Structures are given as C-alpha cells and as structure tokens.
Amino acid sequence: MSTVGPEPAAVPGPEPAAPPSVYNVANLLTLVRILLVPVFVWLLFVDGTGWRVAAFVVFAVASVTDKIDGDLARKYDLVTDFGKIADPIADKALTGAALIGLSVLGELWWWVTAVILAREIGITLLRLVVIRYGVIPASKGGKLKTLLQVVAIGLFLLPGPLDPLRWATMAAAVAVTVVTGVDYVVQAWRLRRAALA
Structure with a gap:
C-alpha cells in the first residue's frame, strides 16, 4: 500500500509585469x-528681437522636457522601446537644428557645428555597433557635455552683448564634447575586447 500522498498543488508565481504602454507622459x-x-x-530665422527671444x-x-521625460520614465518605469529611439533623436534634432541655424545666420563658426555634430552622430552610431557586446552607460562627462551645449546655445540665442560669455561657454562645450567622445571610443574598444576575450 502506497503511503505517498498526492503531489502538492503548484503555487502560482507572481505575474510578470506588463511592459509600459507607449502612450505615456x-x-x-x-x-x-x-x-x-x-x-x-522658424522663430530663429524671423528678424526681430522679440522673435529671437521667442526662439x-x-x-x-x-x-x-528632455530632463523631465527622462526622470519620469525612470521613476515610474515608463521606459519603452519607442522612448529609447525617439529620445536621442529628439535631442540630436534640437541641438543640430540650433547649431546649423546659428551657423547659417553667420553667428557661429561652421567648424564648431561640424565638430559637435560629428561627435554626436558618430557616438550614436558607435553605440549601435557595440550594443551586441554590451551597453556603454551615460557618464557624468556626457551629462556635463549636454548641459554645456544647451547653455552655450542658449547664450547664442539670447540677444545682447554676451559675446565673451557665449564664446567661453561654447569653447568649454566643444572641449568636453571632444574629450567625452574620445572616452566613449575607448570604452567601446575595451567593451568589444572584453567580450571577444
């Protein structure tokens, strides 16, 4: 006579969390x-001080909004594939439009625009190439670079006698942009070497 009792019923585990909806704030x-x-x-290319302030x-x-949407996505688990793609596109489009617009207007040297955009596009492509080996996290230098670029562009957009401050901030932005770009290349090379080792 068997003394083995019935197998205990399986206890269901927690339901896997549903991915966040793409329709979020x-x-x-x-x-x-x-x-x-x-x-x-459009506002940038309209003549007049008022229009320039509006730009x-x-x-x-x-x-x-770049700062706010990132904070919201992380705090409330709203990170989506759409956001991962659209957020950097939005950032590059805004920065690129501002730099190119200022260069077209003759207010910013073209080489400055070329250096910054080459770095931004190049590092974005590099991230996509090495993503099979791992993710290169955003560094403090990268965040500083973004802040300096935004402040420098903002100073160039504002009317008024701000040239020394404009150029000093833009010089710092370009320097940090180049240095962090080189750092990302080194990180990507190390990441690939470690993955293949």
Missing part, C-alpha cells in the same frame, strides 16, 4: 520636443 514629452524643433527653427524660450522649454 514621458513619450508624450519626447514627441512634444520633436514637434517644437520646426517651430524653433530662446522654445529652445529652453524643449531642453527642459
């Missing part, structure tokens, strides 16, 4: 930032 702010880019460009305000609002 963080992605909405990213979309707003993208839509503000053509508005900003600055739109640029500042769009830049602030």
